[in-house]
Amino acid sequence: MIKFRARKFCRSNSKISGGGSTGGSGRGCGGSGEIKWELRPGGMLVQKRENGESEGEEMITVRVSTGSKWHDISIEATSTFGELKTILSLVTNLEPREQRLLFRGKEREDGDFLHMVGVKDRDKVLLLEDPAIKERKLHALSPENPCHPISV
Incomplete structure (x- = not known):
């Protein structure tokens, strides 16, 4: 398994959040900051799903x-x-x-x-x-x- 450090990308939407920017601490941001990756049989590197199951x-x-x-x-x-x-x-x-x-x-x-x-x-x-x-x-x-x- 390969681990990469994730960059936090947050987008605030004042219409939804009811006000100004959340300063990066909104619902869509946060977490551990690391994304787990997996290598699929075809050689494609994809983000690992949280539940551990593949789509199939x-x-x-x-x-x-x-x-x-x-x-x-x-x-x-x-x-x-x-x-x-x-x-x-x-x-x-x-x-x-x-x-x-x-x-x-x-x-x-x-x-x-x-x-x-x-x-x-x-x-x-x-x-x-x-x-x-x-x-x-x-x-x-x-x-x-x-x-x-x-x-x-």
């Missing part, structure tokens, strides 16, 4: 609608829609291959990353059951089906 590890809550029910799912922002389907399969009893996820009116592929298509905290995603698989299930459960255990 941020947890978001996605609200998933199945039509009649809502499910609030906590997931990493860098997860894929396929990973979201896996989590939803535990809640909805639909296999991931039976699910179709729509965000902003478009069906999303399993390999699409949530953060890359713009999913943010508390955004809504629509979950639909794949109509072809739904039809196959209904056909398999119908009494006319010779493979049905009830038919004679």
